[in-house]
Amino acid sequence: MDKRIASTAEAVAGIPDGATVMIGGFGGSGAPIELIHAMIDRYRATGSPARLTVINNNAGNGGIGIAAMIKAGMIAKMICSFPRSSNAEAFNTAYLAGEIALELVPQGTLAERIRAAGAGIPAFYTPTSYGTELAEGKPVAEFDGTSYVQERWLKADFALVKGELGDPMGNLTYRLAGRNFNPLMCMAAATTIAQVRQLVETGGIEPESVITPSIFVDAVVEVPAPQQEEQLVRDGVEY
Template sequence: MNKVTSTTAEAVASIPDGARVMIGGFGGSGAPIELIHALIDRFRATGSPKNLTVINNNAGNGSIGIAAMIKAGMVAKMVCSFPRSSNAEAFNEKYLAGEIELELVPQGTLAERIRAAGAGIPAFYTPSSYGTELAEGKPTEEFDGKMYVRERWLKADVALIKGQKGDPMGNLTYRLAGRNFNPLMAMAADRTVAQVAELGEPGSIDPEQVITPGIFVDTVVEVPEPQQEEVLVRTGVVY
């Protein structure tokens, strides 16, 4: 039951080429920067993993985190809602050069596709995107006089998420808005790796405060002073 690993490098060591990787966070809030950078370090050292499909709310900012993954050439496809955020040059350059694929998903639909995968629901209907290019090729149906688009669940091989406090069994809490996509992604992936700012003993988290139960988490690593994406971008850090 002890799911703790000692380093971020060990935590991401088994992610293979071509994996579908969900990465938590809403912008920098709840983004597992240390896990992402450990994955980049592994790529620079070994050339793997590559050809990844990354699922996130956006396509990264500046030269750190997901943007650094894209710049390094690790990412073959982005599935996200906001590919062009305030400082998304890494994605823009790769996309315009035809070196990365984009699947654009409305934000609410993205969240529900991930939630549906975790709940075992293979498809659902939503009015979002009806009549737009995003609905092309997808089944539609009318309910009570309104048209809906059928969307499929969204699964991943691995989820990289960030919690506030965890225990050796993988139970997690989150800090404020850092919760965002993280609990959903933990449920929708075959394997979940979580970094936490504080690692307590079994029983140190009140059961009523647990947001992600340990059944959805496979690996936990403690990162006592996690970095914040926005701070790194503002200070011009290049990873």
């Protein structure tokens, strides 16, 4: 039951070409920057993993994290809610050049599609997007006089998440708003890899404080001084 991994490089070594990867975070809050950069390092050294489908709230900022993956040419498709932001030049450039595909999903729908996958719910109905281009080709039904669009669950091969505390079994806590998409993604992925600020011994997290139980986590690696996306962007870092 010891799920501790010695390094971020070892943690992401099993992600293959063509995988669907959920990456936690709301902007920089809860974003596993070190795991993302470990994937980039591997790609630069080996050419893999490539042709990835990445699921995230946005499409990266500046020259680090997901944006650096896009610049490196690792991502074939983004599934997200906010592909454009103040620092989304990497995605904008790749999309306009036809180098990356986009599936745009309203933010609440994105969260619910991920949650539904973790809960074993294959589809649900929501009024969001009814009558818009985002609803084209999707089943529509009327309930109590209101039209709803059917949305399918959203699964992934891997989830990369950022926690605060972790233990050898894989139980996780999160810091403040870093909780956002991370717990949902842990439940919706076949394999979850978590970076945590501190690894404690088994029993070092009070049971009532556990947010993500160990059953949803496959690997955990300690990153004692995690970098923050916003600070890297402000500093003009290009990974």
